[in-house]
Amino acid sequence: MFHDLAPQLFNGLVLGAFYAIVAIGLSLIMNLTGTINMAHGSFMTLAGYLAYSLVLRGTSFWFALIAAPLIAVIVGIAVERTLVRPLYRREPFYSLLMTFGLSLMAEEIFRLIWGPNGVPFSAPAALSGAASLGFMTFPTFRIFIVVVLVITISALAFFLTRTRFGLRLRAAVQDTEMIAALGTNTQVLYAVNFGLGIFLAGIAGVLAAGMLGLSPTSGNALLMPAFVTVIIGGMGSLFGSIVGGLLIGIAISMTTLFIPAASEVSMYVLMAIVLSVRPRGLFGEEGIFG
Amino acid sequence: MSEPLLSVEGLYTNYGKIQILRDVSLTVGAGEVVALLGLNGAGKTTTMRSIIGLTPPRAGRVRYGGRDITRWPAYKVARLGVGYVPEGRRMFRDLTTLENLQLAENGRGGAWTIARVLEQLPKLGELRGRKSGRLSGGEQEMLSIGRALVSNPTLLLVDEPSQGLAPLIVEDVYRILRELKATGVAILLVEQNALLALHIADRAYVMDSGRIVHGGPAAELAADRNRIRTLMGLDAAVG
Incomplete structure (x- = not known):
């Protein structure tokens, strides 16, 4: 059992990286507009299916990895402009219900277009096989996933902390009125921010499709762990989402190894422990990326 | 006579069902400093918020630089050169x-x-x-x-700049406002401390219960403390 420890730990980190990136997307949207996007998982699934269809039509995996999330972003911004935007002035409850309804509709639409069962979506040949990490071997595709997710999160951190637009986003999270009074069109901020969240979901969706499989409900399966990630990491903190995601990933993979029956419940146990010690989550009071 | 830089005509503004502003009209000329005085809850801040579009008015007109900017979103008003220094600073x-x-x-x-x-x-x-x-x-x-x-900014809206500050710092703040005035920036200044504001202002308006109840040269009002007391209540003429 113990010789499985290192690979299983690494599996946990890969899983955790997924939770983190989905949670960051959720947090971005929640922090700025108070919208709890229950349809976030649907956008993951959408990007996965889009990538599947693109590859089926002969495009390369690499093209699909970028194009599918971008198409999902276009759909996402259209949804934000038409369905979410009118609800910003209302209680968060309204947008929660609306996006929940949207996720149910999306699931049926996926069934209609791509069928009720899972479809095969596998990594390209260059990424199949295993790579040696020196002390163990590990599937190349999973290493690739970690690399892409780390690059994506780093790029996001750079965008938020080093660009003018990112500065405006961070300011708007604190005070949307003042940022408007300084000449920034907040509606554009909302749309771009929503699109950013969806892009992260889309990247995760394509990668998850290659690792965990692709079915009408596959994105939603990652949504609940992502919410738990946000809560453990602390509302408002993107850095907290990274830590929270990795913790949950490791917790799940370790319980899978030692007490398989408890793997489902382990993240909730972790959440209960964290919340009883720090009710606001691990990094709940920190600013976003510093 | 040419049009003033800012003119507000017959503004009515509500917060939900509560009416705050009733028929508020005022003007600020280019390079002019205008004080907007009144007690807490008189509607001074709401007047500013209605001008810059953070609380759109229900009726009335706001004209700035020859354009009708009534109910424009705040970011567009800001881009025309209207700066806002809100009450409580509102830092990020x-x-x-x-x-x-x-x-x-x-x-x-x-x-x-x-x-x-x-x-x-x-x-x-x-x-x-x-x-x-x-x-x-x-x-x-x-x-x-x-x-x-x-x-x-061409026009600066400044809301309660002296609130909660030590006297020395208030002096600093007003020194900067005077320097701004000297460079030709128009200022609409909301202030509880009437005499402080009247000292720098060219003209002054007094608000009470959402209406403008007085308008005239600042020096005239500053010289008549009894008048300030009558218009703004007993404890207003401090400083």
């Missing part, structure tokens, strides 16, 4: 002093750059890397004004 607390200033850069061009603001307000230069939430009240007020300056 998690951002540094420098980042707060950078947010106001809008490419309008003009005399005020971040470098010049830091030169004029050297204290802010020393604190450029500090999160604005950790600044003192006076430093935050300076930053709030500095932030408005970086946007190179």
Whole structure:
């Protein structure tokens, strides 16, 4: 059992990286507009299916990895402009219900277009096989996933902390009125921010499709762990989402190894422990990326 | 006579079902400093918010620089050169002093750059890397004004700049406002401390219960303390 420890730990980190990136997307949207996007998982699934269809039509995996999330972003911004935007002035409850309804509709639409069962979506040949990490071997595709997710999160951190637009986003999270009074069109901020969240979901969706499989409900399966990630990491903190995601990933993979029956419940146990010690989550009071 | 820089005509504004402003009319000429006085809850802040579009009026008109800007979104009004120094400073607390200033850069061009603001307000230069939430009240007020300056406003709306500040710092704040006035920036100044505001203002309006109850030259009102007391209540003529 113990010789499985290192690979299983690494599996946990890969899983955790997924939770983190989905949670960051959720947090971005929640922090700025108070919208709890229950349809976030649907956008993951959408990007996965889009990538599947693109590859089926002969495009390369690499093209699909970028194009599918971008198409999902276009759909996402259209949804934000038409369905979410009118609800910003209302209680968060309204947008929660609306996006929940949207996720149910999306699931049926996926069934209609791509069928009720899972479809095969596998990594390209260059990424199949295993790579040696020196002390163990590990599937190349999973290493690739970690690399892409780390690059994506780093790029996001750079965008938020080093660009003018990112500065405006961070300011708007604190005070949307003042940022408007300084000449920034907040509606554009909302749309771009929503699109950013969806892009992260889309990247995760394509990668998850290659690792965990692709079915009408596959994105939603990652949504609940992502919410738990946000809560453990602390509302408002993107850095907290990274830590929270990795913790949950490791917790799940370790319980899978030692007490398989408890793997489902382990993240909730972790959440209960964290919340009883720090009710606001691990990094709940920190600013976003510093 | 040419049109004033800002003219507000017959403004009615509600917060939900509660009517705050009733038939508010006022003007601010180019380069003019106009004080807007009144007790707490008289509607001064709401008047400012209606002008810049944060609380759109239900009826009435706001004209600025020859355009009807009634119910324009705040960002468009800001881009026309209307700066806002809100009550309570409203810093972006998690951002540094420098980042707060950078947010106001809008490419309008003009005399005020971040470098010049830091030169004029050297204290802010020393604190450029500090999160604005950790600044003192006076430093935050300076930053709030500095932030408005970086946007190179033609008209500056300043809400209660002396509130909660030590007298020495209030002097500093008013020194900057006077310097601004000298450079030709028009200022609409809301202030509880009537005499302080009247000292710098050219004209003054007094509000009560959402209406303008007096308008005239500032010097005239400043000279007549009994008048201020009658218009604004007994404890208003302080300072």
